[in-house]
Amino acid sequence: MNVETFAKQIEAIHGRLHKLYKGANATALAHPDLLPVAFKELGTASEALQIAVEELYQQNEELLSTRSQIEIQHQRYMDLFEFAPDAYVVTDAQGKIREANRAAASLFNLSQDYLVGKPLIVFVVESERWAFRSELNRQRHKDRVQELEVVMQGRGGQSFDASIRVAPAIDRRGYAIALRWLIRDISTQKRTLRIIDTTDCDPICDRPFQVYTKGEIIPLNPQSIWLVSQGLVKLTTMSENGHEVLLGLVGPDMPFGSSLTSLYTYQATALSKDVRVVSISLTEIAGSPKLAQAIFSKINQRLRQTESLLAISGQRRVKDRLYQMLLLLKHEFGESVAQGTRLSIRLTHEDLASACCTTRVTITRLLSKLQQQGKILFDSKSHIILKNTEF
Known part of the structure; x- marks a missing residue:
């Protein structure tokens, strides 16, 4: 029975009571006290029913409005789902x-109506169904979103790699x-990932670079490392007596950064007029095995150079240290020219003295002696050229 039918019945009862009340007034002499009281109570009840x-009319309107809103929301979510x-x-x-x-019907190449009632496992390739069934059993006892990868197959189609997020709907008792x-x-x-894994990874390619001029200090970030794209960078620390100590010379494709050292004082300085470097975060390296492998090979190059510098500092005579230092520079930064091998970097006498653990005056004297002996010479830009017959 709806509200309108109920209201009509109440109105009919109210009308009949009104007629009875009029008829009862004519015969009220037989029972002068009973009928007025009874009709008064009936009238009160009739008014209460009307209220x-x-x-009910008001509640019914509110329910209709709520129902309309729920239907709109339901349709909205159905559209989002569909x-x-x-x-x-x-x-x-x-x-x-x-x-x-x-989208599910398109993925599995079946109509939506045909999908309903089918076990989802029938769309998993047979070789992975046992593992999928085990995961399905575990999902019944979990209350959080899970992610998994399986190989699936639609009707008449090829198998495909599928990424799945599954979320259980839990009742009040905690059951899915x-x-x-x-x-x-x-x-x-x-x-795409397989193609990337099978090709060489260039950490510098397609990355934005920053440019520093000669003598400019390059800032170091403990959460990233730098890779030299162009130019040369000098790495130094300070000794207890305040003298600069050369730690390394970083050329193209070589890495440096504060995360690669435990020294408290560590400084990177642009050594050539146009140094270009790119920054790579440690988080990105940790998340990409291919990138980590490429960076590792370049760190290995730095390690070999560091060991060479240690071996040089272990030479007892200063002239032997300078000779070995020039050989290292020839090997890493040498360019063939008509007179011999030209060092592409131009180190000051102070830089060489720092690398050889001696004074600038001593380096100047030894270089002059090598020049007099014809073992080295200088070009117009003061770059050292090593005679191949002597080095």
């Missing part, structure tokens, strides 16, 4: 499909009553 009808770009499937706790959107599955075809991404 109740008005309240037209979602990714396949979305709702199953019961055993994995039987209850609902499937259009339904499972919601978001399924994405990631075959293209997987193929």
